[in-house]
Amino acid sequence: MQIYIATDDGGKQGPLFLHQIETMIREGTVQPSQLGWHRDLSDWIPLREIPAVRELLESREREEIKAKLDKESADGTVITRAQVEDAARGRSVLPTNRRPLARFAARLFDSLLVLSVARHFFDMPAPPPDLSRDQFYAWMAQPEILQKFLYLKLILSGLVLILESLFIHFWGATPGKALFRIRLSLSGERPLGLGKSFLRAATVWLAGCGTWDICLGAIALPFGLISLLQTGRTWWDARFAVVVHHSPLRPAHILLILLAFYAILLSFAR
Structure with missing residues (x-):
């Protein structure tokens, strides 16, 4: 022809x-x-x-x-076997990655990092020393204390959404993801656009995984785990066609992870 x-x-x-x-x-x-x-x-x-x-x-x-x-x-x-069969039929598929504990720990590290930095720039309410459990609950229930925590949560949530979007757009990883050697991209190794990075971050945040809301997280996290184990993708990654890449964690990387968490926890003790 x-x-x-x-x-x-x-x-x-x-x-x-x-x-x-x-x-x-x-x-x-x-x-x-x-x-x-x-x-x-x-x-x-x-x-x-x-x-x-x-x-x-x-x-x-x-x-x-x-x-x-x-x-x-x-x-x-x-x-998975289905992916190999899809590739043989010519369907556009990409390999999937699981490692749910690594992904959870990466987001936990990001959250602790934000809180650690926020302690040095925001006036975060601290309870008086030597309070009993009932006294602590009574202190937390004060309207002015609740208002301060709500204000801080809104400010920090906005900053987290913006920073996570920029990190994912430019580098494909947040500090926590980079620590665990996790990288996000679209198919063909294409970087996520800034808009898609923001929408993904907002979706995860609204689902409760970013806000650490107990009620929302109790619903979203199990669904995310089931989706990850069955298809190799969380439902929020599937929604935005995000591919998650995991590089092997060698002993030196594991040692670095332990030291990073130790440093973060140590910062809260000061």
């Missing part, structure tokens, strides 16, 4: 054989969205819609997926 490709100057390039088009697409000199034509077509259509070219692109995608599956499997990624 000989195919012609429309050029930017209004002309056409060709006739070209499929192997030539494959090489040009691989080198980036031709895009699948460019218009193409061959003698069996009545009009010019995008190259990716020409059956022979579409089959070529799908075959290439299957090879890339298989190579990625092999690479991620070597890094300790869990690959």
Whole structure:
């Protein structure tokens, strides 16, 4: 089959054989969205819609997926039978990662880090020393104390949403995720846009995983865990088509994690 490709100057390039088009697409000199034509077509259509070219692109995608599956499997990624079958059928799939404890600990570290920093910049209410449990509850129930905590929670929540969005957009990880060698991206290793990063952070926050709201968290966390164990993705990552990458944790990384948590907890004792 000989195919012609429309050029930017209004002309056409060709006739070209499929192997030539494959090489040009691989080198980036031709895009699948460019218009193409061959003698069996009545009009010019995008190259990716020409059956022979579409089959070529799908075959290439299957090879890339298989190579990625092999690479991620070597890094300790869990690959399900369904994913391998999907890759063999040419479906656009990516390897999934689990490690729920690492993800929970990463978010816990981020939360502790925010609270540790906030103690140095905000006037956080502190209970008087030597209070009994009933006295502590009575102190917490005071309207002015509740108002201060609510105000701080709103301020910190806004800052966390903004900072998490920026971290995910520019680096693909928050400090906690980087500590546990977790990275977020879209398919094809593309970074999350700033808007999508913010929407994902807001979704997790509203679900209770970011606010540490007991009632919301008691609902959201089990659903997230079930989704993660069954599909390899939490429901909030699936909603925004986010791919989670886990690099292996070696002894040096585990030691660094322990030291980081120790430093955070030590900061609260001061």
